[in-house]
Amino acid sequence: MKSIVIERPDILTLDERPIPEPGPGEVRVKVRLAGICGSDSHIFRGHNPFARYPRVIGHEFLGVIDATGPGVDPERCGERVVVDPVISCGECYPCRQQRPNVCTSLAVLGVHRDGGFSEYAVVPAANAWVLPEHISDAYGVMTEPFTIAANVTGQVAPQPDDIALIYGAGPMGLTTLQVLKGVYQVSQVIVADFIDERLAMARACGADWVINNQETPLNTLLAERETRPTLIIDAACHPAILAEAAALASPAGRIVIMGFSSRPSEIAQQAITGKELTIYSSRLNARKFPVVIDWLTRGLIDPGKLVTHQFDYQQVTRAIELFETDQKQCCKVLLSFP
Structure with missing residues (x-):
């Protein structure tokens, strides 16, 4: 063979x-x-x-x-x-x-x-x-790529009234976006990326608002709309994102780290405890294959996109x-x- x-x-x-x-x-x-x-x-x-x-x-x-x-x-x-x-x-x-x-x-x-x-x-x-x-x-x-999103969302228990922000419109960001919209019916999902073509894919996958954060800082755009994300998912995996996510998050918000960068993230404890943020990490999947197969069976996600x-x-x-x-x-x- x-x-x-x-x-x-x-x-x-x-x-x-x-x-x-x-x-x-x-x-x-x-x-x-x-x-x-x-x-x-x-x-x-x-x-x-x-x-x-x-x-x-x-x-x-x-x-x-x-x-x-x-x-x-x-x-x-x-x-x-x-x-x-x-x-x-x-x-x-x-x-x-x-x-x-x-x-x-x-x-x-x-x-x-x-x-x-x-x-x-x-x-x-x-x-x-x-x-x-x-x-x-x-x-x-x-199925396997969507189990990564299943693992993330299984930890943070998204709610329809969440305001979710996803960093990164690559495969992991897009699978998570589809799960937030198709499975959990989250009312507002924002996707940020540097590449316009990837943002177009995010729009096709159901994003409510896409942002090229290379052109304009996220904090400026979110402040203009008085938007405080309650759930932030780092699917771009850059060390600088954690500190920015903590600054952008709503009090009592949740932040998920999906990456494996070996470079340290610099963040003051006050940025986390001042808002009583919850920080999650997610690796691979914890027996999520039956979950995703069920989603596929019910047409809740669309891998073809x-x-x-x-x-x-x-x-x-x-x-x-x-x-x-x-x-x-x-x-x-x-x-x-x-």
């Missing part, structure tokens, strides 16, 4: 590997479709602190189970599934708190162990979720380079496998 392997930073190869056999509690998935994420690019470029090389990347993928390991019902063969990349122990303190996404022995497919950018992938059977027939492959493969390009897997280098360089026209890129 062919596998997309990052041998070391900036070295990507298309390797011929033996087709793997599933072990106890595992299934083998014949991959049909996979999505490129920012973390795949970061591993490729050597910017992901959790990755170990060589690595088959890819944690957003869909396919059909074609083999089962010991202890797994053979009747599962033929199921079309999406795969949760989060593998946890189920026993440590975070797992007992229903937060397997920060398990003390966390393993993520495509990061800590080989992922789904391959013709076949072996995964835990419990991580393979069946998709209803009416959900297309192109929509189904977007995010998918802009699709390539054959053999064109992966071109696909990643497009994802990295064309932020105006490119949002979500999919790879198809035979």
Whole structure:
């Protein structure tokens, strides 16, 4: 089988590997479709602190189970599934708190162990979720990105009367926007970004107000409308955002940090305690695949508004380079496998 392997930073190869056999509690998935994420690019470029090389990347993928390991019902063969990349122990303190996404022995497919950018992938059977027939492959493969938004919103419990501000109109900002509007019916969602074309995508996804905050400071525009966000989501992940978000937030507001910047954020305690702000962080997803599959089934979210390009897997280098360089026209890129 062919596998997309990052041998070391900036070295990507298309390797011929033996087709793997599933072990106890595992299934083998014949991959049909996979999505490129920012973390795949970061591993490729050597910017992901959790990755170990060589690595088959890819944690957003869909396919059909074609083999089962010991202890797994053979009747599962033929199921079309999406795969949760989060593998946890189920026993440590975070797992007992229903937060397997920060398990003390966390393993993520495509990061800590080989992922789904391959013709076949072996995964835990419990991580393979069946998709209803009416959900297309192109929509189904977007389940994992929407679980990130499900994890965020599951923590902060959005309300219809919230005023939400999202920093960043990339894939994570846009999935969160769709969930706030389509699932939680939040009355006002504002999206800020430096790129007008991305803001147009946000408008198409339901944003009530889009702002190019490179042109005009957010505090000026929000003050003009006497708007104080009650919920702020940092999907742009720049260290300067936290201090600005604390200044913009309504008293008793909530702020969510989604990023992994290693650079420190400078903020005075008074900026937080003076308003009694609540600050959340969110990583990966905590068993949110059934939640998102339900949203897809009910038509509450529209992944098609995010998918802009699709390539054959053999064109992966071109696909990643497009994802990295064309932020105006490119949002979500999919790879198809035979």
